[in-house]
Amino acid sequence: MNLQEISTYVDTHKKAHFENLKKMLLQPSVSPQNIGIRECAEMLAKFYEELRCETEIFETEGNPVVYGKYDAGALKTLLAYFMYDTQPYDEPGWTHPPMEATLAPLELPSGRVTALFNRGATNTKGPMMTFLNAIESIQKTEGELPFNLVLVGEGEEELGSAHLPEFVKAKRSELEKADACLFPFFLQDTKGKVELYLGVKGIIYFELESSGEKWGRGPTQFGIHGSNKAWVDSPAWRLVDALSTLTEDGGNTVLVDHFYDDVAPPSPEDEELIRSLVKTFDSEPFKQTVKVDKFVVDEKDRETLLKKLLYTSTLNIDGIWGGYTGEGSKTLLPHKATAKIDIRLVPNQERDKMLPLVRKHLDEKGYKDVEIRILDVGYNWSKVSVKEPVVQAMIETCRHFGYEPEVWPHLAGSAPFYLFSEVLKIPYVMGALGHGARAHSPDEYIVYEGNTKVMGLDGAQKSMVAFMDEWIKR
């Protein structure tokens, strides 16, 4: 590819590419609350069509997968996976409106940038549109793509990708022809350092509920006057009791029998990556961005801290509620109380083994009535070797732009990458350059105009083009 020419195209089409992104950001697509999903899928399909892709809105029992194919008659096929759904944006704490694609200055440790604030900006409409813009830039400049393209845009990643396996099963013969998978993502931190993650943890998401109805004790149908606590049992206290049996040490140690049984020590390849990672890893950008002062272990011991993050299987309370939660005081004996919980899985834990362990624990502790309600069946963890050509292409691309990437064994977060690595047997990589942060938090942003360290959206797009160029050579 003529990278110079493509680069010029990117520079001269900055405004149009920004308009594409803005259009996508302003379209709500909140899968947890089922807002705007269909409209967003249709918008994404239109973008595919503009890239001359054979496009299909693949219907599932849940949200549709926006599927696209472009046969360039090339030797290699790249599968790009991204999600068009986002988290809700109704939480307090936004200083910029969550759905107005506001451009505003932002001071990063690497200097001032212009950031683009919006729900979904970094997770992951920003990287997704940057990738589609990159494809357009190649097509317009080169006339033809030098590789075939398969686009998988899913609409329920934030719901645990419940129906993506259904799609993968239906399209398996087409999908498995791909040589590699790219998950468009901005790899730079606030200082400009590149972090490349070779995998993800698995996840299961469920609700635990204690109710008078199931228990047969306490109020069974509605909350009653609080004075009745003297002679009527409390499903709210029961939830607290049941939860407190699950962990100790502030939730840092899970007490469920066999919970950690399958947790494997880091592989030799991981140990090697960590030895290198320890030298460059800096916790400050993370702490600053999300306003965290302390970790569960002493952060001076970087190796321990990193291993804690990457190899700890967690049982996290995402939310908890019951009874009267409004202003002021209302005395109430609630009839139920509920907690949302996610379990993160690390190698070699198996997704389908975990909930039965939690169920057994609750039963044995006497909480047979405390209900487990699965919200996301979730996914297994997934890892890819640093030796894969697609990974090496990404590393080489970063170096080409002057960045030595910090290669992480995997991410602490989750994504359904096991469908690529385990089901389709395709290696994958996340990338390329650029920076965004505060996924799932207020003031989610990506960098629009960068500084000397952090790439803006134009640089991000160019780095994606360069990655594709690097990859087809391998």
Added chain:
Amino acid sequence: MNLQEISTYVDTHKKAHFENLKKMLLQPSVSPQNIGIRECAEMLAKFYEELRCETEIFETEGNPVVYGKYDAGALKTLLAYFMYDTQPYDEPGWTHPPMEATLAPLELPSGRVTALFNRGATNTKGPMMTFLNAIESIQKTEGELPFNLVLVGEGEEELGSAHLPEFVKAKRSELEKADACLFPFFLQDTKGKVELYLGVKGIIYFELESSGEKWGRGPTQFGIHGSNKAWVDSPAWRLVDALSTLTEDGGNTVLVDHFYDDVAPPSPEDEELIRSLVKTFDSEPFKQTVKVDKFVVDEKDRETLLKKLLYTSTLNIDGIWGGYTGEGSKTLLPHKATAKIDIRLVPNQERDKMLPLVRKHLDEKGYKDVEIRILDVGYNWSKVSVKEPVVQAMIETCRHFGYEPEVWPHLAGSAPFYLFSEVLKIPYVMGALGHGARAHSPDEYIVYEGNTKVMGLDGAQKSMVAFMDEWIKR
């Protein structure tokens, strides 16, 4: 008083009296959410003025007390205490609209009645307006009241009457001239049985909050991506842990040191009342009304059950919340979690001793950062002797109408009656006939048209008149 003539007046003015009540019910006055308080106070003041009372909207730091005086030049003075504020009505579960004063048939174990559904109907706008209508009926029929009247209508009982002491202090010299206090209330249960309560438990209402900001660990300013649980602490788990140290046995046993130290065994007078109570007490109406199947102790042992209800000091979770509580799944490591808690006080516990014990407990267990935020400073318990003339007058009135009242040592609920019994040294009684239920719950109601067992509003009004007639003779 000419009870026959007053009774005729009540019958012929049923519609006008209902309109008075309806007007009051339709006026929101939700003190926990500060909705309609001022408007309701002004409406109540107008009703006082129609009764020719010298009326004052007494301003406090909180909601005003609607104060009224009527000097009939009589020997005895009756103080009536009631509240014009209500609980919120935004909880789910209402089958009748909460603010439309709907009249609808209701099947009670004693037979069909016509019920009036509205927030505040039984707690306590229904009894309050029935009392004011009764005063009007006496005035219009007798020409003059045979006693002086002092009216104390407070507007923050549901907030723990925080500023009533301020009012009592300011008006003490006038208030303490009263010979007795009546708290208008409907004493009948669903079967028509009369329950007379000779006092109340005390209460304290507060929030317990665990936050990253106070703790110095965990997310400090907003919830962050749930995958960070692996290396960042959880204020939500910390709240669960802290709560779980406070009680055991599903919240039925409080583990705070010295919590129960001042709990006294039932007095000899109480023991005598309980011996009698055990013979007539029936838990079925309660269970049916609030949909409770089981008690914390075996209900066949009535004495134990009753003592459990009346002499147990509780630490109840009224509400709990933190993190993501919306639809579906959002992985979040919350930066704080909060519980609303009420402590109920029984003789001889002292209100001001309790929170320091909870604070000390939390400190000693290592939860110095878990904040106690007082919402209601609350009140002490209060009791009045069955031998008081005002109590005997109520008992005699019930008998006059053909009901042998079931006399309870006190109510499990709370009210600021200590201001009368302890501060002003005035005996009090609750009454008279009539039935209402589901205070603080959906479908709160009172009986409008009664059946052969349960009095309707006309009977309730007549019984209040009869009580006043009986009382002035003593």
